[in-house]
Amino acid sequence: MKFSLGFSPCPNDTFIFNALVNKKIDTEGIEFELFLEDVETLNQWAVQGKLDISKISYGVLPLLLSHYELLDAGGALGKGVGPLLIAREPIALTEVPGGRIAIPGQRTTAHLLFSLAFPEARRKEFMVFSDIEDAVLSGTADCGVIIHENRFTYQQRDLVKLLDLGEYWEHETGAPIPLGGIVFRKGHDAALSQKINSLIRKSLEYAFDHYPELPEFVRSHAQEMDERVMRQHIDLYVNNYSLSLGEDGAKAVRTLLQTYERIHQRVGINSL
Template sequence: MKLTLGFSPCPNDTFIFDALVNNKIDTEGLEVEPVLEDVQTLNQWALEGKLDITKISYGVLPLILSRYIVLNAGGALGKGVGPLFITRNDTDLKPVEEMTIAIPGEQTTAHMLFSLAYPQARKKKFLLFSEIEDAILTGKVDAGVIIHENRFTYQEKGLLKIADLGEYWETTTSNPIPLGGIVMKRSLDVVLQRKMDSLIRKSLEYSFEHYPAVTDYVKQHAQEMSETVMRQHIDLYVNNYSLSLGVDGRSAVKKFIDIYSELHQTSVNGTDLFLENNL
């Protein structure tokens, strides 16, 4: 059976899925077709139900729960891993409500965390995460929210951190930060869902066994990133929560859903969120 699997070209995702998509582990008769795209595209596709299994921002999860269920393995949660709110070093800081702020996608976790910390901010531009630093440097926006590898390089470009949005989340909720999850279509058989969940975990275990080696697959999709930054990326976003959400991870996602409901003044059915953990 062939299933489509969407994830980003970022080192944390290629590290997790390398062994699965390149048949370094026994796939137990399943054929996986990898589809690599930026997370905002994957979020949009999830809204459309385009892929069988896909990485998503938890920011879009409330909108796709009728179609997808959250798997236990492959996601990104943790502490000290949240988005950063930054601006230029040479800029006189205006009140946030007067700033034009670049956000990496409307349905992203970064957007929801920013909205939680700065509910008064209204002047937003939604850009690809890779475009945000340049937009700040060229003055197209006053400030922006950065994710992924930009966390490690923004200071080299003369940019200044205003706030750590993940730190705000952790202080406010006492939960790890739910950044991205792996979801699978509910219409697929539960036995198949469990098998895929298990294979993703095995794929990550394989990568962990061979770490800190960075494979050609990870390098191929990391563009001009140095191996040092690739490892920083992996070390930051791939952890025990990536092997399995566990009780703390599930609690964090449920809290995220509750806060989303409050911010958007809507009711989200938070039951039956997760695939039953059989690992």
């Protein structure tokens, strides 16, 4: 039995899935066809139903529930892990909605959290997350929402933080931040879903057992990121919620779905 599997080349995803895709664990007769893509591409593919199993932003989950189920393992949730709003120089938060905002993809959790904090903002430019700092530095955007490793490096480029959107979410909802999850195409029996979920969990358990070793699979896809930043990335985004959502994680996902619906009704589909 073979399934297509997509996740990002970022250290948190390659760390979680290394043992699975490179057969460091027994995959119990299941084969995986691997697709490594940025999360916004994966989000778009998920809307189209392209892959069997995929990492997605929780911001796109409301559009997927008819044809995918959310798995319990492999995701990224937590506190203090949210996206940051940055600029070249300090800007009053009251001025942000009138500016040009660089966003890492329309269907991302980052966009949802930004929309929660700034529902009146309209001048949004959607782009790959790795291009956002350059857009702000060049003046193409007045400010931008950064995720992933850029959280650790933006200050090196003399950029300043305007708002931690994750802290804003936590203050407003009291819930951990659901950043990304793993979905599995509907139509299979429950036993198979449980097996896929178990394999992802075992893959992460293998990674934890060998940490802080960084597998070559992680290193080779981390571009020019140094080891310190790779480990910061993993430490921030991979935790007990990645092993299992648990009740707190499941509640956070429900809160996000409710928030999506509320913002969708307030600002309209074109803004989300």
